[in-house]
Amino acid sequence: MADKKRVKDIMAHIDEYDKIDLEAPLCDALAILKKNHEKIKACVTGKFHKTLLVTDASKKIIGKLSIYDLIRGLVPEPAKEVEISRSFYSMLSSRALEVSAEVGEMQERFAWLHSTFLDLTKQETRKKVKQVMSPIHPLLVEEDTINKAIYVMFKEKIRQPLVVRDGEIVGVVNIMDIFPELLEMAGDVCVL
Numbered sequence: 001m002a003d004k005k006r007v008k009d010i011m012a013h014i015d016e017y018d019k020i021d022l023e024a025p026l027c028d029a030l031a032i033l034k035k036n037h038e039k040i041k042a043c044v045t046g047k048f049h050k051t052l053l054v055t056d057a058s059k060k061i062i063g064k065l066s067i068y069d070l071i072r073g074l075v076p077e078p079a080k081e082v083e084i085s086r087s088f089y090s091m092l093s094s095r096a097l098e099v100s101a102e103v104g105e106m107q108e109r110f111a112w113l114h115s116t117f118l119d120l121t122k123q124e125t126r127k128k129v130k131q132v133m134s135p136i137h138p139l140l141v142e143e144d145t146i147n148k149a150i151y152v153m154f155k156e157k158i159r160q161p162l163v164v165r166d167g168e169i170v171g172v173v174n175i176m177d178i179f180p181e182l183l184e185m186a187g188d189v190c191v192l
Contacts, residue, residue, distance in 0.1 A: 007143070012049070017053045020055070033052065054129055
């Protein structure tokens with residue numbers, strides 16, 4: 001019965017996931033994800049995921065590369081810089097030349113917003129996987145409850161928490177693993 005299930009009963013086993021080296025270019029990751037996406041669209045039987053596990057030289061899993069990470073990786077590094085604007089201080093001191101320089105710098109930093117998506121993709125997919133991956137945080141153990149998995153996902157803002165057994169990563173839980181359990185329980189709770 002679903003209410004007795006544990007994380008180990010619903011998780012996807014780690015071997016189901018494709019792996020990629022942290023030094024690989026994003027284009028390699030995109031090729032793997034494109035292949036999986038096409039299999040999912042064509043309803044090919046099997047387990048195909050939209051997240052890759054990132055490994056180091058010793059093949060140890062050190063991160064994840066999701067579609068979200070890839071899209072976030074398209075934002076050029078200069079646009080990600082967060083700093084206190086010098087223009088704020090310039091305006092306070094009424095130095096028009098500094099304000100002008102700051103405006104020019106901001107225009108340059110965000111020029112990519114006016115390029116084509118193709119140009120942006122060509123430029124940013126030269127990055128390495130390690131530049132856009134998310135670090136891993138194994139937060140669940142196999143014997144944890146589904147309730148704990150839900151709590152961890154939303155409290156820690158981790159979409160796919162990893163599951164460990166004796167310190168080794170053995171699986172991944174995601175919302176689509178929990179959803180069938182919800183549907184099964186709803187059948188018992190909700191009168192349809």
